[in-house]
Amino acid sequence: MSDATRTGTASAGPRVALVTGGSRGIGAAIARRLAADGLTVHLVHRTASGAGEAVAKEIEAAGGRAHAHRADVSDEAQVRALVDRVLDREGALHVLVNNAAVIDDRLLALTSTAQWEGVLRTNLTGPFLTSRAVLPAMLDQGWGRIVNISSNSVRIPGPGQTAYAASKGGLEALTRGLAMEVGRKGIRINTVAPGKVRTEMTDAVADQLGTDGSGTRWGLPEDVSGLVAFLAGDEADYIQGQTFTVDGGRLVMRAARTRT
Template sequence: MSTGAPPRSLQGTTAVVTGGTTGLGLGIAERFLAAGATVVCASRDTHDVRTVLDRFPERAHYHRADVSDEASVRDLMRFAHERTGRLDVVVANAGISRDAKLARLSLADWNAMVGTNLTGVFLTIRESLPYLLESGRGRIITVSSLMGSRTAVGAAGYCATKAGVEMLTRAAAIELGPKGISVNAIAPGFINTGMGKKVEADERLWQRYRDRIALGRLGDTAEVTEAAAFLAAPESSYVNGHVLEINGGLRWS
């Protein structure tokens, strides 16, 4: 689905998108590139990033990074700044899920989710700050989930880390706002990629969730990437500390 809206201008800006080689992260990177930005797609694996690098050879870059590793994130931000001379927008999108009920959830899986989903967002924010402050118009966009505010059996670790992302976003917003950096989150619901696509493929499961969505359908990737483009663009200059739910009007009970 296309929104039909003209690209918001991100001309002359540089953005880093973690988890930017597949799914929503890759979609956000493509949307920013279409709006004129230079984008560094960061991930532990290249996944589907080659399609973007080929379409935007002058402005799209890939850099391997593990957001749970402090030195790796520091190197990522340094790379982006050295390659382009600036850093204006950071999207902390990298995330993983390890589904299991609490009694069977291993410490290793718990630590992996905390390390990527929450510590990874913290490190992404912290290590980008010197460059965003230099920019004078820094934007940080974190990525939560419908599970950041709703619970599900077998998803305790994912729910807890995404709830943490939302509170970290709000705390960072009041701390960094006076320095000229806005911090907001997007919280997608069931989107036609990743988890949403898997849910739709299970007819019985999809019927249960579709009846809870006021619009009665999956969201389109473009509907999420357009929200990210808005939060990165000048039009959102007075939005700070907000968690933007993109879920079609989802009721959980």
């Protein structure tokens, strides 16, 4: 029996996943991988409705089950309505992947309060709202997985990434705190922190910059989605409150260069 067909104590049938920011890049790759593993995937987009529907249709054409939803994860009412729609349709929700994020890079001295709060609202408050909304169903089931997508910018931020790095650092702290609160209830909370990943948004930059001298290549969304799928399944039951770096070794290569 696959991970996707083994369910929590309260439901039967395929497991159900909710993936925010699932219309492109890493989020779309995660949605495809979870669907390929047998989960019913509900992917969320804020503005890219065409892209979100295209990913859902692609999954269904490959034999999977997927639905696209439009919602702003930073809006409490929209998050509650989104989770209610999924639960009304499926009767369960087993996996949440908090991938939606915004980048608004600018030097701190030039960052307005509204710009700072805009980044934190999506990148940190958003996962708080979605996690809080799905927890009652997961607690009733006695089983759940929440995977938060952070960034290596927490550890090695570039100039202008103060707000982004702070929001992702807060997300990693949220992971650890929530893991302490619900770990005894069969719910596992972990974080994946990608390095430089080539997506539709970063293609041009990746071609211009190439490698950074560490010898590591730019990652692909699929380099991240496999780990997320593992953390979303039964085999990750002994993993809790952790952050996993997926950067091709860039972090350790940078540390080695610093010591020389």
